[in-house]
Amino acid sequence: MTTETKTEKWEPRIVALVCNWCTYAGADLAGISRLQYPPNVSLIRLPCSGRINPFYVVKALQHGVDGVLVSGCHPGECHYISGNLAARRKFAFLQNFLNYIGIEKDRAIFTWVSASEGEKFARVITEVTEKVRALGPATKLIKELDCV
Amino acid sequence: MNPIEEKIREEAKRLLDEKKVDVVIGYETGTLPLQTAPCFITSSDEIDRLVWNPCCKQNLAIYVHSALSQHRESQKRVKPEDKTDKVVAVVARGCTSRSLVIHLQEKQYNREDVVIIGIPCQGYIDKNKLEAGVDGLEVIAGSIDGDAVKVETSKGKTELSLIEVTADNCLECRFCNPVIHDFMAGEAIPAYESDDEFAVVDDFAALPEAERWAYFSAEMNKCMRCYACRNICPSCYCKVCFVDQSQPEWVGAGVNPSDNQVFQIMRMFHMAGRCVDCGSCVEVCAEGVDLRKFLKKLDKDDLDLYGHRAGAELDKEAPLSTFRENDEEAFIFEPE
Incomplete structure (x- = not known):
């Protein structure tokens, strides 16, 4: 991936960790509605945003993705009642901490997208892709295997 | 006695x-x-x-x-x-x-x-302050006499004041x-009421992003992952630590700067709302990694966002074991 990012044709690569019940369904709706959004994002479906270990975000960055998006149900709409509320506290700590040690704020983005917001999902992906594109290829925290 | x-x-x-x-x-x-x-x-x-x-x-x-x-x-x-x-x-x-x-x-x-x-x-x-006080020489003998620390090194005897060599975390x-x-065992004493307890965090946060990253990565490059900080930490008591897991292998076993960074990020993240700033990790660190600067940030967030201090009250829940409907949400991204 690192060699690819050095070429002129660099395209941001984004991992989206999404909850099964809202954001994934929202992404489905965006697809069914034939909405266009950049193809730079890979969705990873998890049961709930509360299930997302903050380590996933750090690991994704370590493995060389340019941006991580985390998305779940809006507060109060969690399928498991309060998973996203617990997640919100973890992510508040995580984003502050990653930014504090010098990782750009837009490398890890947190948002809420519900199952009926297909249009919002497309907009989120478009805007996140633009934000990450503006930052350029990720250089921090990446594990360079050739130096082992 | x-x-x-x-x-x-x-x-x-x-x-x-x-x-x-x-x-x-x-x-x-x-x-x-x-x-x-x-x-x-x-x-x-x-x-x-x-x-x-x-x-x-x-x-x-x-x-x-x-x-x-x-x-x-x-x-x-x-x-x-x-x-x-x-x-x-x-x-x-x-x-x-x-x-x-x-x-x-x-x-x-x-x-x-x-x-x-x-x-x-x-x-x-503080180990590091004492070492600086005797110009890095080996301490052959030492004793404490009231507010003075009497130290003997190969270059002779010196006297340091106790407050000068007291650890930063203690002074705050x-x-x-x-x-x-x-x-x-003794009368209660007044606490050091430091006004700018989080000065170390604010000063660091004011630096440009690139400098913060440069400092963080340089500090973590010193780390040899002896895990002394984890072993001494009272809040690190998991039966199997994430660094010892192989399925999934969260942190690679080899020598790699990125794995050091990831280990430290995650160990510190586990301290969110659980770090009491006892300074034991700093004290045992063989390489003198500046861990406190980063751990203190989590302390500050804990206090600013959730009004909580780790372990201060027995009946107040830790920030990550509870939540409120109206928790801080400014960091959540909303598309235009």
Whole structure:
């Protein structure tokens, strides 16, 4: 991936960790509605945003993705009642901490997208892709295997 | 012998003689000058080993946790009628008592399993500051006389003032007296009320992003992943730590700067709302990694976002074990 990012044709690569019940369904709706959004994002479906270990975000960055998006149900709409509320506290700590040690704020983005917001999902992906594109290829925290 | 030390010994002797506790965990004189080591006293004959002075650095709460959890493990395959209880007494300063509160909140053991000998504490001698005070020379002998630290090195004797070599975290400590205790060995003392407790965080956060990253990566490059910081930390008591897991392998086993960074990020992240700023990790770090600068940030967020201080109150929930509907949400991204 690192060699690819050095070429002129660099395209941001984004991992989206999404909850099964809202954001994934929202992404489905965006697809069914034939909405266009950049193809730079890979969705990873998890049961709930509360299930997302903050380590996933750090690991994704370590493995060389340019941006991580985390998305779940809006507060109060969690399928498991309060998973996203617990997640919100973890992510508040995580984003502050990653930014504090010098990782750009837009490398890890947190948002809420519900199952009926297909249009919002497309907009989120478009805007996140633009934000990450503006930052350029990720250089921090990446594990360079050739130096082992 | 100072009056606090005398009281610790008296109380420890009473507890052991009356069979109220099985072991007293305290500090004893170390093998090197101006050092102490943790000690485990099981009989009142050994009571004279217990000491208390500004060289007592470690947070002893981790030993309470391991003694009690090992005992619980050992009782698993014992017949119900043969089961025994274990009670541990611990010499606890402010930060140690906060770690005990965290253990109690996290249901690691019961309050009746631990007897807390509380101590008013004015801070301990920082290894790095002492080293700087003697220009990096080896300390051959040393003693503490009131507010003076008398040190002997190969270049002769010098005298340092105690406050000069007291650790930073102690000078900003708001918990000089234990938050919970069963017995106090000495009068409660006023806390150092530092006005800019988070100055270290604010100064660092004001630097440009690139400089922050450069500092972080340079610090973490020093790390040789000996895991001493994890082993000494009272809040790091998982049976299997994430760094030791191989399925999935969270942190690679090889020598790689990125793995160092990821290890430190995640270990520190696990301290969110659980770090009592006892400074034990900094004290044991063989490479002198500046861990406190980063851990203090989590402390600050904990206080700013959720009005919580780790282990300060027994009946106040830790930030990540609860939530509110109206929690801070400014960081959530909303598309235009």
